Amino acid sequence: MSFKTVLDKLVYSGLLIEKEFEVKMIIACMLSKGHVLLEGVPGVAKTSMAKAVAKLLSLSFKRIQMTPDLLPMDVIGGYIYDQRKGEFIFREGPIFTNILLVDEINRASPRTQSALLEAMQERQVTVEGVTRKLEEPFIVIATQNPVEMEGVFPLPEAQLDRFLAKIDTGYPSTKGFKEMLKRIDEIEAGIESLQPVLTRDDVLKAIEQVRSVNVDDSIYDYIVSIVEETRRHVAVKLGGSPRAGIAILRLAKAWAYIDGRSYVIPDDVKAVAVPALSHRIIVKPEYEVEGVTSSRVVEEILKKVPVPKP
Amino acid sequence: MRRIVILIVTLHIMLFVAQLIPYPKVYSYQTTFERHTLGFPYNISSEKILDMLKSLYKNLGNLSQGYTAPIEENVTQNLYNTLNQISDENLKSTLADIANSYALNGSIDRETLLNAVEMATKSNASLSDLLQFLNAVNSLAQAEGYKDIVTASEDTIAKILEKLANINWLQQKSNSASQVPQKIVEVLPRIPQAIESMPSLGVASPQMLAPSMQLPSMSLSIDRGTIILILGITLAIVIIAVLRGAIASLIRKAHGWRGFAGAGGWHTKTFAQPLRKAIENYWRAVKFVESVYMVRKEDSMTHREYLATASGKLKDLGTAFEKITMMYEAARYAHDPRSDVDEESERYLRILTGGKK
Numbered sequence: 001m002s003f004k005t006v007l008d009k010l011v012y013s014g015l016l017i018e019k020e021f022e023v024k025m026i027i028a029c030m031l032s033k034g035h036v037l038l039e040g041v042p043g044v045a046k047t048s049m050a051k052a053v054a055k056l057l058s059l060s061f062k063r064i065q066m067t068p069d070l071l072p073m074d075v076i077g078g079y080i081y082d083q084r085k086g087e088f089i090f091r092e093g094p095i096f097t098n099i100l101l102v103d104e105i106n107r108a109s110p111r112t113q114s115a116l117l118e119a120m121q122e123r124q125v126t127v128e129g130v131t132r133k134l135e136e137p138f139i140v141i142a143t144q145n146p147v148e149m150e151g152v153f154p155l156p157e158a159q160l161d162r163f164l165a166k167i168d169t170g171y172p173s174t175k176g177f178k179e180m181l182k183r184i185d186e187i188e189a190g191i192e193s194l195q196p197v198l199t200r201d202d203v204l205k206a207i208e209q210v211r212s213v214n215v216d217d218s219i220y221d222y223i224v225s226i227v228e229e230t231r232r233h234v235a236v237k238l239g240g241s242p243r244a245g246i247a248i249l250r251l252a253k254a255w256a257y258i259d260g261r262s263y264v265i266p267d268d269v270k271a272v273a274v275p276a277l278s279h280r281i282i283v284k285p286e287y288e289v290e291g292v293t294s295s296r297v298v299e300e301i302l303k304k305v306p307v308p309k310p
Numbered sequence: 311m312r313r314i315v316i317l318i319v320t321l322h323i324m325l326f327v328a329q330l331i332p333y334p335k336v337y338s339y340q341t342t343f344e345r346h347t348l349g350f351p352y353n354i355s356s357e358k359i360l361d362m363l364k365s366l367y368k369n370l371g372n373l374s375q376g377y378t379a380p381i382e383e384n385v386t387q388n389l390y391n392t393l394n395q396i397s398d399e400n401l402k403s404t405l406a407d408i409a410n411s412y413a414l415n416g417s418i419d420r421e422t423l424l425n426a427v428e429m430a431t432k433s434n435a436s437l438s439d440l441l442q443f444l445n446a447v448n449s450l451a452q453a454e455g456y457k458d459i460v461t462a463s464e465d466t467i468a469k470i471l472e473k474l475a476n477i478n479w480l481q482q483k484s485n486s487a488s489q490v491p492q493k494i495v496e497v498l499p500r501i502p503q504a505i506e507s508m509p510s511l512g513v514a515s516p517q518m519l520a521p522s523m524q525l526p527s528m529s530l531s532i533d534r535g536t537i538i539l540i541l542g543i544t545l546a547i548v549i550i551a552v553l554r555g556a557i558a559s560l561i562r563k564a565h566g567w568r569g570f571a572g573a574g575g576w577h578t579k580t581f582a583q584p585l586r587k588a589i590e591n592y593w594r595a596v597k598f599v600e601s602v603y604m605v606r607k608e609d610s611m612t613h614r615e616y617l618a619t620a621s622g623k624l625k626d627l628g629t630a631f632e633k634i635t636m637m638y639e640a641a642r643y644a645h646d647p648r649s650d651v652d653e654e655s656e657r658y659l660r661i662l663t664g665g666k667k
Contacts, residue, residue, distance in 0.1 A: 263643045267615070
């Protein structure tokens with residue numbers, strides 16, 4: 001069984017219509033030991049995607065709905081007094097899971113956001129001086145609504161950088177939407193009845209195998225050229241950092257692995273460049289008002305930077 | 311764009327030839343010019359123009375009070391020119407005095423001009439002389455800004471013109487009736503005559519205003535042989551326009567094959583180090599597809615992107631190019647050491663190029 005099976009079961013079977021890229025990117029992030037930020041309006045199957053992936057990989061899944069009054073303790077857990085034992089015991093928060101869906105991350109207060117993002121980075125939580133490691137694989141799939149601006153705490157650039165990839169999820173096409181409406185009962189039942197196709201150990205093994213995916217020297221050059229080009233682009237205020245390059249490399253390796261290859265090709269780099277770079281680039285305000293987005297800048301750069309030759 | 315140009319050219323030639331056949335002698339003749347001053351009514355009557363001019367003179371007269379006009383060279387010259395055309399001795403001597411005085415002093419007094427106009431009204435000179443004399447006095451009065459004299463002279467001219475319309479009066483004034491119309495033609499300005507013949511609607515042509523002015527015309531005498539030649543060229547253009555796709559494809563293929571066949575050792579010029587066979591074959595295949603099928607591989611295009619783009623045009627040979635691309639990928643990025651990668655690549659390149667590698 002490979003990760004292609006996951007895609008077969010979810011996408012090619014028609015359960016998640018037109019979500020191939022998103023599902024593949026979530027798996028790539030997981031295999032790269034990163035986290036993913038899904039940006040999109042409500043009702044575009046973000047939760048369904050996360051749930052379905054967790055089910056197929058026999059992984060534990062939890063969901064937090066972020067609100068402004070949510071405390072760090074509500075996410076990472078805390079000590080409570082056990083009357084029977086007469087002592088304080090640690091109660092784990094929802095972060096102790098394999099796949100954590102954080103809905104509307106920008107609704108949480110900066111304090112809670114920081115606690116969560118720190119745990120994401122360190123892959124461990126420290127409460128009252130005691131450090132607890134989070135179980136691998138661990139992936140946070142956070143969502144945020146780009147439309148609502150009131151009552152939200154937008155993630156600072158430094159916090160955004162903690163996500164390996166940002167995916168813009170949009171509405172399905174007219175044809176896909178119609179197909180979804182026709183088969184909605186079948187789709188819902190299909191997601192509910194999903195059976196695991198891979199075990200947790202398979203996932204952990206895959207994470208190890210991704211590390212050994214072969215990368216030609218020219219691919220490194222290609223990644224460096226792309227990241228450096230983001231710093232030279234006329235519309236960019238802040239270009240990609242070395243961490244952005246690392247993100248591209250890791251995602252490209254995972255992407256190649258999911259495709260069943262043991263080597264990276266320029267196509268892998270191109271496929272992951274936009275999700276890996278778009279949230280790490282700051283566009284100049286004068287270009288932003290003209291409708292230039294960071295995704296568009298990266299797409300332009302990909303059309304400009306030459307691929308390795310010969 | 312190119313097709314549109316070809317079609318337009320063809321159409322023009324066809325129309326031109328179609329014009330030639332029934333009329334071997336062709337005269338290019340433009341009857342009207344679309345010329346008209348915006349805001350100025352084209353069907354204005356001569357009376358209206360006269361009213362407007364009078365009003366303008368009055369205003370000019372008001373503006374020029376207390377102003378000494380400089381000597382107008384043109385006015386002086388016109389006076390002397392008119393002198394030569396007048397035959398009546400009295401009028402001639404009066405006008406000579408006026409002209410000399412104006413030339414010497416740079417101005418002329420009102421009384422002299424008024425007297426000249428009065429003298430003209432009482433004169434028995436010919437109509438031609440009278441009109442020319444009055445016109446000269448009038449232009450001088452205009453130059454000097456004497457609006458009353460301008461009005462007086464114009465009134466006199468108008469009266470003379472009115473009388474001209476009366477044939478009985480003309481007969482009384484002339485011994486020979488046949489000579490009068492000749493004099494009228496000489497003295498009457500052409501423009502009012504042209505205005506009368508102007509269309510009620512539309513734009514006046516310069517020919518109407520100046521009938522003597524002829525537009526340039528071109529005469530083409532074309533023999534039968536020339537017409538056949540033009541028709542032949544037109545037919546050739548039409549054939550090229552219709553079959554341009556097929557012709558262009560043939561030329562491209564012939565050129566592409568030639569370019570590809572003559573590209574021996576190209577890789578040594580393109581790349582510094584010797585390449586593995588599978589990699590070299592891929593770039594040869596790319597060059598072949600670029601030359602023969604005109605599918606350019608952009609620098610930013612990956613090998614898989616190029617395969618997707620080229621496959622549509624390669625049709626049956628798409629599989630061969632796909633295999634070559636996959637062999638390239640295995641050799642270039644997977645560093646597959648197996649020799650059959652190179653051998654397979656060689657085989658598919660032969661299939662792709664039809665053995666002309």
